[in-house]
Amino acid sequence: MFHKEGHKIIVITFIVVIAAVLLVDRFVSLSWLQYLLFAVSGIFLYLILQFFRNPKRNLFSGDHAVVSPVDGKVVVIEEVFEKEYFKDKRLQVSVFMSPLNVHVTRYPIAGKIAFSKYHPGKYLVAWHPKASEENERTTVVIDSKSYGKVLYRQIAGALAKRIVNYAIEGEDVTQGSDSGFIKFGSRVDLFLPLDTNIKVELNQKVRGGESIIAQM
CATH class of the missing domain: 1.20.5 (Single alpha-helices involved in coiled-coils or other helix-helix interfaces)
Structure with missing residues (x-):
C-alpha cells in the first residue's frame, strides 16, 4: 500500500x-x-x-500514553524551553527519519486540535540544533482530556521540500491516524509535560503509531 x-x-x-x-x-x-x-x-x-509505502500497522490506543508520530530513531531526549506555544519548559523527544523510513506522520495521542500552524524556513540538515526553529516546519498541538496538551512539530530536512499537514484546528482526531507526510528526509519533535514518564532511550528505533514514547 x-x-x-x-x-x-x-x-x-x-x-x-x-x-x-x-x-x-x-x-x-x-x-x-x-x-x-x-x-x-x-x-x-x-x-x-x-x-511512499504506507504499511498496515497494529495501532496502539491508550488515553495515558503518547505514541511515536513517525518511524525512525530517537535522537533527542531533553528538557527545553518551548518558545512558540507553551512558552515554558517541556520534555522534548525527537525522532529522526532517514529517506528509507516510512514518512507517514501519525497523531501521537487522541484529542482536539488546539493549534496548527505552518512556518516557511530553511532546509538545514534535520539533526542540526537550530532545525527546530529555523527550518520549514509545522506545529500542531493536541488537547487530550486525560493527558493534557501535546505538541508535535514536523521539520523539513536538507532533502525534504514539502511538508503535508492534515491537522485542522477544532477537529477531533484519533491516536495513530494519519496526520500528514514529509517528503524526503526529516524529523519530528514531541513536546511533553515535565512529569511525563519517558519510555524510550536515545538511538532507539521506533515505529509510528505503535511504539510508546511516554506515559503519564
Whole structure:
C-alpha cells in the first residue's frame, strides 16, 4: 500500500522509467551499459516505492500514553524551553527519519486540535540544533482530556521540500491516524509535560503509531 501523497510521483516515475528503458534499448548498443542503465532505473523506481509505502500497522490506543508520530530513531531526549506555544519548559523527544523510513506522520495521542500552524524556513540538515526553529516546519498541538496538551512539530530536512499537514484546528482526531507526510528526509519533535514518564532511550528505533514514547 502506498500513501496518497505519493500517487502522482509514483505514476510519473513509472512513466519516466519506462521511457528511459525504451530509449536505452533503442540508442545504447553496448550490452554492459544497457544493463547498468536498466539497473539504475530499477533502483530509482524501487527507492520511490519504498519512500511512499504506507504499511498496515497494529495501532496502539491508550488515553495515558503518547505514541511515536513517525518511524525512525530517537535522537533527542531533553528538557527545553518551548518558545512558540507553551512558552515554558517541556520534555522534548525527537525522532529522526532517514529517506528509507516510512514518512507517514501519525497523531501521537487522541484529542482536539488546539493549534496548527505552518512556518516557511530553511532546509538545514534535520539533526542540526537550530532545525527546530529555523527550518520549514509545522506545529500542531493536541488537547487530550486525560493527558493534557501535546505538541508535535514536523521539520523539513536538507532533502525534504514539502511538508503535508492534515491537522485542522477544532477537529477531533484519533491516536495513530494519519496526520500528514514529509517528503524526503526529516524529523519530528514531541513536546511533553515535565512529569511525563519517558519510555524510550536515545538511538532507539521506533515505529509510528505503535511504539510508546511516554506515559503519564
